[in-house]
Amino acid sequence: MIMSNIFSRLLWGILLFSMACGLTDEEAARRAAVAKQTDTTKATPDGMAIFRQKCVLCHGSDGTLGINGAKDLRQSILTLEERINIITNGKKLMTPFGTILSPEEIQAVAEYTQTFKK
Numbered sequence: 110m111i112m113s114n115i116f117s118r119l120l121w122g123i124l125l126f127s128m129a130c131g132l133t134d135e136e137a138a139r140r141a142a143v144a145k146q147t148d149t150t151k152a153t154p155d156g157m158a159i160f161r162q163k164c165v166l167c168h169g170s171d172g173t174l175g176i177n178g179a180k181d182l183r184q185s186i187l188t189l190e191e192r193i194n195i196i197t198n199g200k201k202l203m204t205p206f207g208t209i210l211s212p213e214e215i216q217a218v219a220e221y222t223q224t225f226k227k
């Protein structure tokens with residue numbers, strides 16, 4: 110009886126200890142994530158997020174929608190420089206994004222369009 114009492118206290122001790130450790134790990138990870146988000150000095154723009162915001166209207170989320178004569182981005186054979194040029198200056202019905210997005214954002218979204226390639 111006494112033995113089992115000691116044993117169960119020991120178990121509780123271990124359990125509480127490991128829970129406390131788990132919490133601190135979680136807290137540390139959360140703080141690291143927040144620090145990363147708020148560090149704008151070397152943040153790379155998120156090409157996918159920009160694409161979802163500005164481009165899906167005509168190109169669709171997978172690049173194939175083709176609204177307003179938009180080219181199928183999966184079939185595109187353009188280089189990164191050519192993509193950056195079209196995104197910056199527009200073409201036919203495509204909006205010029207040179208005044209809407211920063212050069213870094215244009216580069217990021219141009220790189221993202223390259224991921225559609227089959």
Ligand code: HEC
Pocket residue numbers: 159160163164165166167168176177178179180181182184185186187192195196200201202203204206218219222
């Ligand atoms: C208003 C509709 C519209 C929006 C919004 C739009 N596009 Fe386009 N996009 C087009 C059209 C139309 C073309 C085809 C131009 C042509 O005839 O060569 C095109 C062509 C392109 C091309 C060249 C494809 C190729 O192989 O010729 C790229 C790359 C591209 N768009 C990327 C983007 C990105 C990135 C965004 C968002 C920042 C975007 N587009 C937003 C309509 C749009």
